Amino acid sequence: MKSKLLIGAGIIIILIAGMGLGYWATQTVAKDYFLKDLIPSATLDEKDAFVESIPVDVSLEPKQLSRNVKKAKNVIFLIGDGMSISQVSAYRLVQGGPNSRIAVDRFPYSGIVLTHAENAIVTDSASSATAYSTGRKTNNGALGMDSENNELENLTETLDQYGFVSSLLATSEITHATPAAFAAHVDLRWKTDEISAQMIESKVATFLGGGRHFFLPEEMDGKRKDARNLLEEVNASHTLLTTKDEMNDFNDNKLGKVFGLFADEHLRSIDSPDNHSSEPSLSEMLQFAVKRSGQFINNGCKGFFIMGEGSQVDWAGHSNNLEYLIREMQDLDSAVEWAFNYAKQNTDTLVVVTADHETGGLLIEPANPADYNGNEVKFSFNTAVGRGTHTGVPVPVYAYGPGAENFTGTLDNTDVYRAVIEALELGEKGSSCIPN
């Protein structure tokens, strides 16, 4: 009897020891051995990639939106060009770790936006911005025009007829695709001579950004092929601002349209990455535009629409540069923060933050793939096509204020336009509140 007990106990001890040994083996030897085998150590070029043809001609059903009772008078629409969840996450991690929070984290509503173009799975900024500005899909490259080259009425034109004042802000040249989609109609985004001329003619009250060269003829060191000196024309119809000081010193009581061109090309060139001394940040441009809009509202406008773009988040993705990315995300983040706080005080303002597409295939991985422990993280830009490009992954949308509930679930980028219109108290169509 006693010996049977001893044998039983012996077996149990051996079993436990075996389990322990097994556990140890899985955790050490096997982990090393199998992981190395299972995770190919090939570079991206050598890895498998899968090329599939995706149907693009399936018709698109508009998202069912809910009627919001409280309507918005104002909309601040902020776009991080090239910003998806990984760019937002990388910025959060770098600036304060996973438990810290950035401005978009405070927004009560968020959703997922599908960004494809009419003729392509991977969109460019022109097509996606046209979806936001007109509610219509179009081909890559087109601005404010459908795929058959028909002009599409854009949001600033529609709102002008309802008596709203609009502003467009960008940290790129103001003629770049995203702001241009809200003011111009061209079949190709590269037609900057036409875009700048159309911007001056548009009803948008305030333009702020870079791109002086696109307003000057080549003979004057500019980029215009048509020999027109558009700066002179801007001076005749607008107040032209060329530095941050001029913007800050602007006489608020002065009505009329404003054109701020703070750099020859984009703001904050590579040689002057923190050039906020002579060029305004996105947040400063936003504050100026809101203040300006207030003047117009005092003079009869019903409300305002402001589109502000953190343009260079995209360029950081294209050039696979994390430091650049974080700098541009920070610039955008402070504008988002300011807008959110403004909307908390001004409860008739809807703030929407989104992106046109992702750029660069940004990854966030453990620095050592065989060991998830520790806090070392490797950020890398990964595209399998040989260069930093746009990707087809969806982007987030964040919303706060009247009508924000509609920016939830999965939306097409054209639904985002519809949700903005749905949120607004448009009232009766009337005359423009913008003096010529």
Ligand SMILES: [Zn+2]
């Ligand atoms: Zn891009």
